[in-house]
Amino acid sequence: MEFLIYSLAWGMALALMASGLSFYYAVSKVANFAHGEYVSVGVIAYLFLVGLEYGLDKCRGFNIVNYAMLTLDKLWIIAAVFIIGGLVAAASFVVVFWPLMRRGASPLQLMVVSIGLMFILRFILYVVASTFDWLTLPSPQATTFNVAGVRVNLAEVLAMILAVIATVSIALFTTKTLLGISMRAVADNPDLAEASGISSFRVQLVAWFIGGGLAAVGGVLMFILTGPPGERPIVEIGWMNLLSIFAAATLGGLGSFYGTLAGSIILGLAYNQVAAWLLDIGLDPQLALAVPFSVTLFVLLFMPQGLAGVDWHGLLARVQKKVGLRGGGGVGGSL
Amino acid sequence: MDLSSLLEFILQYLAVAGVYSLLAISMNVEYGWAGIPNFGKAAFMAVGGAVAAVIATQIGPMLFLGIEGAVPGTLEFFGRYNGEILPAYSQNPLATWGVFILSAIVGGAIAALLGVLFTYPAVRLREDYLAIALLMSAQLIWIVLRTVKPIMGGTMSLILPSPDFKCIAAAIVGGTPPKILVEAIRTGFIWLLVLGYLLYVEKLMGSPFGRKLRIVRDDEVAAEAYGKNVVRARLEAMVVGSFLAGVAGAVYALIHLRSVNPDNYLPDITFMVLTMVLVGGVGNNIGSVVGGMVIALVDRLGYMIGTTLAMSYGVSWGGYLNYLVYGVAIILAIFFRPQGLIPEKPVKTPAWKVYVELTGRRPSFIQPIWTRIKRGVGRVRSRAQESA
Amino acid sequence: MPKNLLEVQNVYKYFGGIRAVDGVSLTVPENSIVGLIGPNGSGKTTLFNVISGYYKPDRGRIIFDGKDITGLKPHEIYRLGLVRTFQNPRMWKSLTVFENVIGAARDQKGESMVKALFKRLWRKQEEDYARQALHWIDFTGLDPVSHMLSSSISGGQMKLTELARALMSNAKLILLDEPAAGVNPTLARKIFDGIERLRREYKLTFFIIEHRLEVLFDYVDYVYVMHRGRIVAEGRPQEVAENPIVVDIYLGG
Ligand SMILES: Nc1ncnc2c1ncn2[C@@H]1O[C@H](COP(=O)(O)OP(=O)(O)OP(=O)(O)O)[C@@H](O)[C@H]1O
Numbered sequence: 001m002e003f004l005i006y007s008l009a010w011g012m013a014l015a016l017m018a019s020g021l022s023f024y025y026a027v028s029k030v031a032n033f034a035h036g037e038y039v040s041v042g043v044i045a046y047l048f049l050v051g052l053e054y055g056l057d058k059c060r061g062f063n064i065v066n067y068a069m070l071t072l073d074k075l076w077i078i079a080a081v082f083i084i085g086g087l088v089a090a091a092s093f094v095v096v097f098w099p100l101m102r103r104g105a106s107p108l109q110l111m112v113v114s115i116g117l118m119f120i121l122r123f124i125l126y127v128v129a130s131t132f133d134w135l136t137l138p139s140p141q142a143t144t145f146n147v148a149g150v151r152v153n154l155a156e157v158l159a160m161i162l163a164v165i166a167t168v169s170i171a172l173f174t175t176k177t178l179l180g181i182s183m184r185a186v187a188d189n190p191d192l193a194e195a196s197g198i199s200s201f202r203v204q205l206v207a208w209f210i211g212g213g214l215a216a217v218g219g220v221l222m223f224i225l226t227g228p229p230g231e232r233p234i235v236e237i238g239w240m241n242l243l244s245i246f247a248a249a250t251l252g253g254l255g256s257f258y259g260t261l262a263g264s265i266i267l268g269l270a271y272n273q274v275a276a277w278l279l280d281i282g283l284d285p286q287l288a289l290a291v292p293f294s295v296t297l298f299v300l301l302f303m304p305q306g307l308a309g310v311d312w313h314g315l316l317a318r319v320q321k322k323v324g325l326r327g328g329g330g331v332g333g334s335l
Numbered sequence: 336m337d338l339s340s341l342l343e344f345i346l347q348y349l350a351v352a353g354v355y356s357l358l359a360i361s362m363n364v365e366y367g368w369a370g371i372p373n374f375g376k377a378a379f380m381a382v383g384g385a386v387a388a389v390i391a392t393q394i395g396p397m398l399f400l401g402i403e404g405a406v407p408g409t410l411e412f413f414g415r416y417n418g419e420i421l422p423a424y425s426q427n428p429l430a431t432w433g434v435f436i437l438s439a440i441v442g443g444a445i446a447a448l449l450g451v452l453f454t455y456p457a458v459r460l461r462e463d464y465l466a467i468a469l470l471m472s473a474q475l476i477w478i479v480l481r482t483v484k485p486i487m488g489g490t491m492s493l494i495l496p497s498p499d500f501k502c503i504a505a506a507i508v509g510g511t512p513p514k515i516l517v518e519a520i521r522t523g524f525i526w527l528l529v530l531g532y533l534l535y536v537e538k539l540m541g542s543p544f545g546r547k548l549r550i551v552r553d554d555e556v557a558a559e560a561y562g563k564n565v566v567r568a569r570l571e572a573m574v575v576g577s578f579l580a581g582v583a584g585a586v587y588a589l590i591h592l593r594s595v596n597p598d599n600y601l602p603d604i605t606f607m608v609l610t611m612v613l614v615g616g617v618g619n620n621i622g623s624v625v626g627g628m629v630i631a632l633v634d635r636l637g638y639m640i641g642t643t644l645a646m647s648y649g650v651s652w653g654g655y656l657n658y659l660v661y662g663v664a665i666i667l668a669i670f671f672r673p674q675g676l677i678p679e680k681p682v683k684t685p686a687w688k689v690y691v692e693l694t695g696r697r698p699s700f701i702q703p704i705w706t707r708i709k710r711g712v713g714r715v716r717s718r719a720q721e722s723a
Numbered sequence: 724m725p726k727n728l729l730e731v732q733n734v735y736k737y738f739g740g741i742r743a744v745d746g747v748s749l750t751v752p753e754n755s756i757v758g759l760i761g762p763n764g765s766g767k768t769t770l771f772n773v774i775s776g777y778y779k780p781d782r783g784r785i786i787f788d789g790k791d792i793t794g795l796k797p798h799e800i801y802r803l804g805l806v807r808t809f810q811n812p813r814m815w816k817s818l819t820v821f822e823n824v825i826g827a828a829r830d831q832k833g834e835s836m837v838k839a840l841f842k843r844l845w846r847k848q849e850e851d852y853a854r855q856a857l858h859w860i861d862f863t864g865l866d867p868v869s870h871m872l873s874s875s876i877s878g879g880q881m882k883l884t885e886l887a888r889a890l891m892s893n894a895k896l897i898l899l900d901e902p903a904a905g906v907n908p909t910l911a912r913k914i915f916d917g918i919e920r921l922r923r924e925y926k927l928t929f930f931i932i933e934h935r936l937e938v939l940f941d942y943v944d945y946v947y948v949m950h951r952g953r954i955v956a957e958g959r960p961q962e963v964a965e966n967p968i969v970v971d972i973y974l975g976g
Pocket residue numbers: 738741742743761762763764765766767768769770810
């Protein structure tokens with residue numbers, strides 16, 4: 001039971017990061033490799049803010065782990081992490097992506113440039129982390145509660161609550177509010193949206209801010225839930241999870257928020273179950289990483305719209321009927 | 336710094352630059368010529384490394400040394416490999432060359448096959464999705480290498496028998512050759528390979544085949560209308576690029592690092608190779624070599640600055656300066672020079688000779704290099720006079 | 724009675740609810756110039772896309788030169804001798820105009836990844852094609868820009884490059900999608916003069932979409948009128964011009 005909750009929470013933390021990516025992908029169509037760094041920014045920002053509270057000189061190296069225990073009175077730090085992550089993402093949109101998008105850069109160029117941004121952010125994170133000796137740390141504790149005989153910790157609770165809140169509010173936001181509806185307008189047709197007076201810049205900026213914030217918060221929770229990824233430095237926590245984030249977002253159908261939540265939960269359960277099972281039969285649990293990788297491949301190749309694209313009612317009918325455009329949706333462009 | 340250590344530094348730098356150039360050329364075939372973002376490059380190098388490991392430990396001993404091989408990951412492996420097989424290799428220079436040549440050929444072939452397997456299902460995806468699909472496939476290969484111990488022996492670095500350059504040096508000068516000569520021959524050999532790659536790729540690309548790849552890259556819809564089989568053209572580019580990457584992978588494992596470890600083949604190296612192509616020149620093979628040389632220099636300088644910073648100032652992050660440089664280089668390249676330092680040129684087939692003959696016109700890009708240089712010098716000079 | 728080079732038999736193509744092509748049948752006789760007209764969005768380009776293999780028709784068959792080509796891929800249809808140009812020019816933009824033209828040549832031996840390495844296997848063919856390409860470049864009047872990157876020429880020149888590419892491919896039937904759109908009236912007439920000459924001297928067959936009826940009608944043998952995915956009228960140019968249905972469509976929109 002506890003393991004199930006843990007897997008679920010892991011999936012929810014992944015959902016936070018993935019819905020962040022999904023959110024700005026929906027408007028800007030950037031497959032952003034720097035997204036993983038927003039996650040790491042969250043972790044380092046969390047450690048740094050904890051350090052500020054308790055005195056940075058006391059928090060060098062391993063000492064930080066005790067102070068960084070997640071308790072209820074640290075919730076303001078989580079909020080601050082959200083803002084910092086959001087600011088970093090918004091800044092990268094303003095400085096790097098927006099100017100390129102205005103020049104009509106191709107999706108591939110945007111993706112390549114995001115790799116450059118990823119490297120720069122990672123360098124900065126390494127400078128901070130190695131200055132305070134935080135390169136490799138075990139994961140901090142979190143306050144635990146006893147709910148009906150089951151032990152849950154604060155990180156698990158937060159991951160679940162925040163993921164659900166984030167998903168529902170983003171979904172409501174994009175369908176019910178004016179700004180949200182204009183976001184979808186921008187996604188569908190930037191030129192038209194611009195012409196009708198919706199500032200596509202402002203709309204995208206908001207999406208990037210929220211997307212980066214969600215990634216950062218998800219990162220902190222993931223850090224507390226599972227600790228550092230493998231033997232890698234904590235700075236690479238985002239990078240190590242980036243492919244799982246892509247997997248969750250593509251499984252959900254990029255740009256669909258309930259789909260992303262569902263995709264993340266499925267991945268969380270599958271990944272952790274497989275890892276535990278591998279450990280049981282004496283194999284390296286790292287092998288479980290094959291789950292997100294193969295899921296992404298499968299989705300990209302066979303169901304490019306992800307879960308959201310599956311027309312559950314018409315599925316049977318669709319299998320029987322062949323789609324017209326030859327070779328699938330890959331060949332773009334108007335004729 | 337005295338002369339011989341300077342020379343050694345230069346030789347080592349050139350060796351790294353040569354290996355990087357091999358990788359960059361192979362990436363350029365795919366990314367530059369055919370527009371395929373092969374974010375799975377690391378896997379194709381890993382194939383070369385994996386084949387080298389298997390041949391060095393299991394097949395080579397039987398084939399070249401006449402003793403039984405040892406399977407990595409088994410209990411008696413290290414005893415047999417370190418105690419018996421490696422010493423036998425060091426007694427037998429010819430066997431080390433056998434291992435290298437066989438690894439290069441088999442590694443290249445398997446990588447080419449893998450290129451088709453990876454790309455065929457995904458070849459019609461939009462380019463950014465194709466990139467992610469290739470990246471994920473490469474990660475799957477990485478996981479296989481990590482977990483299937485009999486290939487590379489898991490994540491402990493496995494020392495490999497590097498092809499023996501000492502015996503060549505000894506054949507030239509006799510006796511025990513100086514270290515610097517061995518180093519020079521090793522570097523020379525790598526650059527011989529670079530030259531081979533360049534000749535092969537230039538020949539391949541300066542033909543209707545090269546033109547076809549660019550046609551498909553520039554507009555696949557129009558390419559289909561004019562009879563180009565787009566899927567096939569993409570696969571062909573992947574076959575060439577992957578073959579070159581597989582061979583380069585054997586060089587990387589056997590001559591450059593002289594060891595294998597699955598963790599040498601993380602996506603970081605793919606992105607590094609991509610940076611070389613972006614910096615040097617997208618679609619220009621010489622540009623790829625320039626890119627390889629620039630990044631190798633950045634690597635070396637970054638390492639030196641990093642260690643200096645650590646030793647003299649106690650700063651521990653100097654080792655990560657490479658990330659900063661790569662990042663800035665990629666962003667600057669995309670923003671200000673998407674075509675790279677050396678931009679691509681029209682495909683030079685014999686058709687241009689006919690063109691010059693019949694029209695009597697000689698477009699600037701097919702003027703011989705010295706005329707272009709002279710013109711450039713003239714322009715600079717006249718500008719200097721103007722400002723004087 | 725010349726034989727029919729192209730037969731479109733009862734072809735349908737829907738995009739969801741949009742009936743882009745809604746039961747079209749028509750024929751293009753050998754060595755003729757046939758026009759296809761109709762208001763914007765009437766399905767003309769979609770019909771071309773179906774004929775040239777970009778879309779598979781929902782129903783119906785397409786016969787070219789006696790063979791059923793329904794469902795073949797565009798590059799296979801090209802091989803049989805049918806090429807099409809694009810309404811919005813699609814240049815291979817990092818290549819020069821000359822390379823754009825020569826690149827469209829058929830059965831290039833040097834396009835094989837093995838043969839490419841052996842120049843002697845394809846040099847002769849390549850040189851022949853170069854001469855042929857220069858011939859078509861001359862023919863289309865692209866000579867002054869032939870060495871320039873195709874992304875740097877004017878829209879009208881791009882249209883001409885499209886035409887030169889189609890000629891280079893040595894096809895029997897060429898589908899032209901608005902070859903004279905966006906060029907001045909004099910040049911438009913010149914283009915159609917050229918097409919007429921090609922039909923006469925090279926025995927080519929053309930099937931042409933064009934909005935400039937005043938030019939088109941002077942050159943075509945036969946015209947089909949499309950409206951909302953259907954052929955609503957057909958006949959010789961003067962018949963069609965006087966047909967009340969056609970007048971109604973064009974005036975009523
Ligand atoms: N790929 C597609 N998906 C959905 N609808 C399409 C597609 N291609 C064309 N259509 C629709 O089919 C109809 C016919 O379009 P088509 O381009 O064939 O018209 P046309 O006669 O060529 O018009 P024009 O004279 O403006 O070129 C239009 O309503 C168009 O929006």
